Amino acid sequence: MKIAIAQINPTIGEIAANASQIFQFALQAEQQNVSLLLTPELSLCGYPPKDLLLNSSFINDMAATLEQLAHDLPHSMAVLVGCVQPNAQYHQSGGKPLFNSAALLHQGKVEQVFHKRLLPNYDVFDEHRYFEPGLQINSFSFSSIKIGVTICEDFWNDEDFWGKRSYATNPIADLAALNVDLIVNLSASPYSAAKPHLRETMLKHAAIRYQKPIIYANQVGANDDLIFDGCSVGFNRKGEVVGRAKAFETDLLVVDFDEQLPDLKPSVIAPMPENDEEEIWKALVLGVRDYSRKCGFTKVVLGLSGGVDSALVAQIAASALGKENVLAVLMPSPYSSDHSVHDALLLAKNLGIQTQTLPIGDLMAGYDTALEPLFANTSFGLAEENIQSRIRGNLLMAIANKFGYLLLSTGNKSEMAVGYCTLYGDMNGGLAAIADVPKTRVYSICNWLNRTTEIIPTNILTKPPSAELKPGQVDADSLPPYDILDDILQRSIHNYQSAGQIVGAGHDKATVTRILALVARSEFKRRQAPPGLKITDRAFGTGWRMPIANKWIDASTHQLKLSPPLHSNL
Template sequence: MKIAIAQLNPTIGDLPGNAAKILQVAQESANAGVRLLLTPELSLCGYPPRDLLLNPSFIEAMDITLQQLARDLPANLAVLVGTTSKNEQAHATGGKHLFNSIALLLDGKVEQVFHKRLLPTYDVFDEHRYFEPGLQANYFTLDDMVIGVTICEDLWNDEEFWGKRSYTVNPVADLSILGVDVIVNLSASPYTAGKQRFREEMLSHSAARFKLPIIYTNQVGGNDDLIFDGRSFALNKSGEIICRAPGFETDLIIVELDALQQDLLPSAISPHYENLDGEIWNALVLGVRDYAQKCGFSKGILGLSGGVDSALVAAIASAALGKENVLGVLMPSPYSSEHSISDALALAKNIGIKTTRLPIGDLMQDYDQTLAELFAGTEFGLAEENIQSRIRGNLLMAIANKFGYLLLSTGNKSEMAVGYCTLYGDMNGGLAVIADVPKTRVYSLCHWLNHDGEVIPSNVITKPPSAELKPGQVDQDSLPSYDILDDILQRLIHNHESPQQIVAAGHDAQIVDKVLRLVARAEFKRRQAPPGLKITDRAFGTGWRMPIASNWLAVKDVYQQQVILQK
């Protein structure tokens, strides 16, 4: 039996467009003699649809589209399509009104419907908000082959691999007891750096443990802050990879299930990325491209400061949107160094984007004069520094509004974490491209980008980072060095280490305390930031749910003192 894996890039809510993509790959599959076609989780509506699922007309339209798709599909081709289905028992049981489902389309109709059993509620996932969990093991028979059906999270509960269970049931174990011949998994698994090798290791363990071949189908593309990397793959019953689709692009790959061997035969295997920087680069480029296209933008704009962050974002934008569709705006102030201008122009020349220059010195004087009476008797400080950033933000927004550009903000994760950024200034934008990229990774990406020749000018990488909002300013006037800061942030945000643990790892206690307080104090800024592309397992996006008004730090100090006294 030939089985095709459709690695699709749906647009959320575009039911006719998504159905057309499924129909296209179905026709290609039928022409290749495929018997079963797999599509990703919720492939008909795109993942994650979020509160669109609360709209009854959306659910009704999805069902109508599904029925029409079933009628349009080629004969003799079975297709598994991700959709929703109504929970008819919801009123009686008090459960959710929908299931996250897979529909088996065959011979012009919906032949069977299978429900997702394990519903994640961590990080960016909130499926219990919308869905009722399925209670039955899912399988069907096609040409005497018994095919077990799982949906994304259903595969992520192997207690032998994890050393624990996060859910009470293991759908893979249930299917193995039922004696299925192969397990298919239809996923929409968001990208995080390095996640693919973990997926393969986990499913390899399950395939070998249960002696069952597994086919994993993943969505690809950017949807808001989430990036889906695709990289669908299949394993034989020994747990060996027998095929892998490329990352960050759509694809249709075909595998063959041999009835005699009851196993999958080897097929094409796309290689892993040689290093993490190349993988992250491709993710960010895809994220920008899809965010722009799916929101109706064809062109992007950003402020070019001559610094490393804006240089990296400009390079990403050029690759994502085309160099002819990116405008870099230089906005020097009296505090801007000459190399800031020359470095920005050198970068623009290297990547081929257009630039314009808008000096802001006169505008700064206008603000000074307007505020002179009110600010009389005070010293130059943060308010005046931020005015410069807000002037630049206003200019960028004006150009974006006038010409229909997507404004790309350029702040990195390290800055976003500690609030080293200005609301309504450099935080302005429709998309925060590197908001989940720590500063040290920004430098690493720039070095990687230069591996075949200079893209990012060397001076941009080697000079001390500076906001240049006052004479002689550098970032380390206010922050610890970025290698120290990023390690503290990694331990605090990703590893959930206590301040005591971070200090025990070798960091200065006063610096740790300062960083901790900066992170907490900057929450109100992050809440007002544009969506940022997620590339780590702990991003400041939909999965970050911290309170703004909180007194935990003060309480924590008292609590720690009590702990010390008790000891």
């Protein structure tokens, strides 16, 4: 029996168009004599729908579309569609009003419905807000095969793999006890670096442990800050990959289930990205492309400074939308070096993108004149430096507003963490393309992009990074070297290490205390930043929930002294 995965790219709330995608994939599958087609989690409405689920019209539209889709689909195959189902017991027994479900559509009708049993409530997930957990072990018989059905998180609770349980039940163990022939999983698993490999390791472990073939159908595409890598995959009972869909692209993967074995036979195995840099690059390009497309933008604008961050964002934009749809704006000040302007223009030439130069010296002078009565008898400082950034931010927003472009902000994660950025200046934008990419990773991706041809000028990669807001300024005047800074941030933000543990790992105590204080007091900036594409397991986005008015001090290195903010408007 042939089973296929429709690795689709749904848009949240575009229910009819998502149903059309499923229908078109079903027609392709029909041509290959597929008997069962799988779609991702909540494929009908797109994941995550968030508070759209609180709107009864949204739920009713989904229900009507599901019925129509069942009627329209080829009757020769069954299709598992990710959707939402009402909780009929809600008014009598309480709980949540909805289930996160998979509907089995067959021969013109909704034949069965299965509910997700494990509901994640961590990082970017908030499913307890909307859904009631399913209580039934989910399986159905098709042809002569008994198929177990799971939805995303149902697979992520194997204590033998993780060393612990996060939930009381293990749906995979329950299905194995029922002696199903095959386990399928409908998923919408948000991307983070190296997660596709971790996911396959987990699935392989389950296939070997329970001696069951597994088919995993994942969503692809980007919705807001979340990116989905696809990489849908099939494993046989030995834990061998027998089929894999493309990474970061829509795809139809067909695998053959041999009912006599019973097991999956080898099929097409698409390659995974060769390294972390290629994987993250593909994720960022997809993220920018889908955010632009799904929000109705066809062109983007960004400030091009001659630095490495804007260089990377420019190349992402050109790859995502096409070089003809990118406008790079150079805004040199009296403090901008000649090499920065030259480097920016050379990069733009290499990429083939349009540029516009808007010098800001006269605008700076105008601000100086306007503020002179108030700023008289004070020294040049952060306020004056930040004016430059805010002038640039205003110009970019004016261009975006005038022509309907999406403004991409170019700040990296290291800067966002410690506040080395300016509110209403370089933080302006509709999307922060590399806000979850540490500075050291920015360099490694750029070097990877230059592996065969120099696209990003070498001088951009070798010169000391600088905001160029005053004569001779370099980042090292305010921050430790980026390899040190990023390691401290990794240990604190991702590994949840205390200040004492980070110092114990070999970092200077004064540096650690200063950096952690800057992270804490920069929360007000991050709260006002544009959405940033998530590519790590701990991004400054929907999964980051820190208070702004925060006076807690990590005493593990004794008393910490708060440092002044960097490039702050306070």
